[in-house]
């Protein structure tokens with residue numbers, strides 16, 4: 001049996017997003033909201049693990065009342081308990097305040113029944129910071145493995161997990177003891193086609209709502225805008241740096257690589 | 272035993288399916304509504320003007336609801352006759368502002384589905400019905416594309432006493448149920464395309480002369496469809512405009528025209544170019560409107576099955592009725608279902624009640640009255656070509672007659688009429704239209 005926590009976020013569907021050319025800020029009005037795609041991967045993995053090992057899935061999110069829609073979606077993946085952290089005092093939180101709020105909530109939730117596995121998306125597509133997962137793990141004092149692309153094995157008896165993690169040039173295979181916090185990459189798990197009963201159940205699911213007043217006890221100064229030292233100076237589209245190509249000689253024969261290089265140099269008129 | 276057992280299963284979460292569901296739930300029937308879209312309204316499109324009285328039949332507390340699906344009440348309504356150069360408008364300020372309102376499909380259907388959920392129906396979005404469970408000429412339920420459970424990956428089957436088909440214009444399941452023998456022909460459907468345009472803040476009110484709780488709804492004839500049989504429409508929403516056209520699929524195919532090209536072309540018309548200046552397109556969509564007429568209607572009932580809304584061909588294009596007819600048909604279906612439950616008989620014999628109710632209603636009478644509409648419109652396409660141009664030219668002359676001998680002006684006006692259509696032509700058209708409507 002696995003006790004799993006998944007933390008998700010509702011984000012604007014950035015495939016539809018537009019930037020106000022005058023102010024440089026996102027136009028959020030009229031943009032449909034979706035569950036952060038990497039969080040959907042986390043939910044998918046939780047779903048798969050629950051089927052395989054049995055257990056329980058708790059899903060939390062911090063956001064406005066509309067975020068209930070994402071929690072209902074979580075029920076489709078088999079979530080047993082869904083919790084919305086919703087309060088004006090939570091609003092305007094940066095990654096520091098968010099990690100604090102989530103970590104305190106998780107501590108509260110696992111008082112009697114500690115989580116074995118905590119799943120986060122690798123990052124939220126509306127901020128791309130990738131800081132919240134590690135921030136929470138740090139506060140919970142548990143190991144964190146970011147950018148996980150494969151879960152190789154879970155050993156429930158010895159409480160160990162083996163995962164593959166994406167690094168810039170290759171893959172790291174890591175073993176960690178449970179509980180562990182993973183942040184999920186797209187490749188980690190395919191979205192399941194969930195059964196009819198879950199879909200019907202989801203439309204009727206009502207999340208528990210936690211506020212700044214309780215049931216979790218927070219230090220007020222660490223919440224929301226107050227607890228957020230980050231200031232946004234400017235929003236801009238980064239220029240794409242020219243990228244080189246990297247060939248792995250274990251996969252591509254040397255001759256072919258040389259050929260390609262000569263081809264490119266000729267094309268640029270350098271040879 | 273089957274995992275999923277219901278009294279009634281409804282296929283499709285448009286206005287027809289949802290109103291059926293709301294009525295059934297009110298009487299405590301265990302009802303499941305299946306919608307293939309991400310949510311009700313996600314896969315759909317309409318103008319749209321909705322009539323308050325029809326909504327009140329299913330949501331009595333309307334319009335006192337929060338959140339409300341109302342964009343703006345329709346306070347001004349009428350017609351635009353568009354010529355190549357300009358437009359002649361006939362607008363009337365409505366006596367009552369609460370008769371009809373503009374709405375956007377995604378919000379409107381979502382509103383109804385929330386309401387239906389609260390009334391107690393079960394809802395399965397993101398799920399598509401792929402076939403029926405059949406037994407000896409009886410329809411006993413449906414099969415969907417989703418797995419039964421995490422343990423059982425086979426497609427879920429849902430048993431029900433009655434299946435209500437509310438699938439909209441693409442009547443694939445109606446056909447599968449054997450209630451209609453052929454798919455439709457291009458001359459039996461109108462293809463509508465529509466854009467939602469966002470104007471700079473405050474411009475909507477300024478350009479249309481509206482206050483915050485006033486709204487405009489117009490149908491547009493003439494150049495908007497390049498003179499083809501069909502209409503354009505323009506409705507004001509809270510901060511956006513719904514702008515679109517509907518043209519018989521046959522005309523589009525004959526002339527090899529793409530509907531969005533016609534819409535783009537319409538937006539370049541000097542009048543609309545000015546009206547929409549600085550606007551941004553938020554949404555774009557296309558959808559068919561059934562124009563089967565009374566002869567092309569499916570049989571609306573069978574053993575264990577009923578058909579409602581667009582799937583049953585219930586649209587009155589002349590009076591922009593579709594949503595309300597969908598709702599009324601849902602109500603009649605619900606009534607027939609109650610009757611069947613009372614009798615404990617779900618065969619044709621008791622479900623025929625639906626057709627009886629339908630034949631007594633104004634919907635059926637209207638359909639009989641307009642039975643030859645598509646033939647009439649397609650064979651009188653000059654009405655859409657000649658008249659808007661003529662009306663505009665006449666007005667242009669008439670309104671710039673200052674400083675001239677008026678008899679000359681009038682003579683010139685008659686000259687236009689003679690050239691464009693001829694006196695006899697006009698007389699014939701009047702008689703034809705009169706006869707058609709009588």
Ligand SMILES: Cc1cc2nc3c(=O)[nH]c(=O)nc-3n(C[C@H](O)[C@H](O)[C@H](O)COP(=O)(O)OP(=O)(O)OC[C@H]3O[C@@H](n4cnc5c(N)ncnc54)[C@H](O)[C@@H]3O)c2cc1C
Pocket residue numbers: 282283284285286287288305306307308311312314315316317318319320321322398399400401437438439440444463464465515558559560579580581582585586591592593594595597
């Ligand atoms: C551009 C346009 C403008 C219009 N303007 C107006 C207007 O101003 N006023 C007005 O009254 N009417 C208007 N109409 C007509 C009106 O929209 C329709 O008559 C009305 O929506 C019909 O409702 P319905 O429930 O029968 O079908 P639909 O609204 O089409 O709903 C059918 C639903 O069934 C679902 N479905 C289909 N097949 C399956 C399946 N196999 N499994 C699961 N779900 C399925 C679809 O996703 C859809 O949500 C307009 C239509 C168009 C296209």
